[in-house]
Amino acid sequence: KNEVEQSPQNLTAQEGEFITINCSYSVGISALHWLQQHPGGGIVSLFMLSSGKKKHGRLIATINIQEKHSSLHITASHPRDSAVYICAVRETSGSRLTFGEGTQLTVNP
Amino acid sequence: DGGITQSPKYLFRKEGQNVTLSCEQNLNHDAMYWYRQDPGQGLRLIYYSQIVNDFQKGDIAEGYSVSREKKESFPLTVTSAQKNPTAFYLCASSIVHRESEQYFGPGTRLTVT
Numbered sequence: 472k473n474e475v476e477q478s479p480q481n482l483t484a485q486e487g488e489f490i491t492i493n494c495s496y497s498v499g500i501s502a503l504h505w506l507q508q509h510p511g512g513g514i515v516s517l518f519m520l521s522s523g524k525k526k527h528g529r530l531i532a533t534i535n536i537q538e539k540h541s542s543l544h545i546t547a548s549h550p551r552d553s554a555v556y557i558c559a560v561r562e563t564s565g566s567r568l569t570f571g572e573g574t575q576l577t578v579n580p
Numbered sequence: 581d582g583g584i585t586q587s588p589k590y591l592f593r594k595e596g597q598n599v600t601l602s603c604e605q606n607l608n609h610d611a612m613y614w615y616r617q618d619p620g621q622g623l624r625l626i627y628y629s630q631i632v633n634d635f636q637k638g639d640i641a642e643g644y645s646v647s648r649e650k651k652e653s654f655p656l657t658v659t660s661a662q663k664n665p666t667a668f669y670l671c672a673s674s675i676v677h678r679e680s681e682q683y684f685g686p687g688t689r690l691t692v693t
Contacts, residue, residue, distance in 0.1 A: 475622065504681070512668055514684035557622070566611075566630075567638070568682065570622035 477571035490545040492574045494558030506557040548578045584685035601656045603671030612654035617668040665692045
């Protein structure tokens, strides 16, 4: 079992829909990251969370430390949101990141 | 503009040849990382360095080597001992802090035939 599990693996939505991507982890963490990877391959950091909730534009990330679970929400989705979204955790015991397999999101016009 | 550059974007090599992937950053970060990405798998750590002239093996270091002679540069050599080198390689950097963000380069897609 992977230490970081994402669901769903693939998600197709219509423009304007509300999107939720989930991330569960099995280790103690000091921080959780949400990353976005576009088709060209480059990765951009969206959020870094250690508790609560963060919002940036149409993106919202939440984390529940007790349940070892985080969600990434996209409101009013747009085709340009189509990308792979990756969850990564930094364990409390170290400085390295452990990555989920990613969720491929496709938003159709 | 501050950032991380990786070159080239696409690289083709024949089996049995060593190949070096470039990673340069001008963010003044002490820590640098090399990851490998394969279809359907999460990023896996190959090597990382937290200071010049020092580096540590990650989870899949076999068949790879690195050097860190300058703060700005962390080249990765894929040797002929790497049994399955075709993959997408990503370099990242960060400050040395437990909760620091990592900044990623654009990646190099290596194909070995």
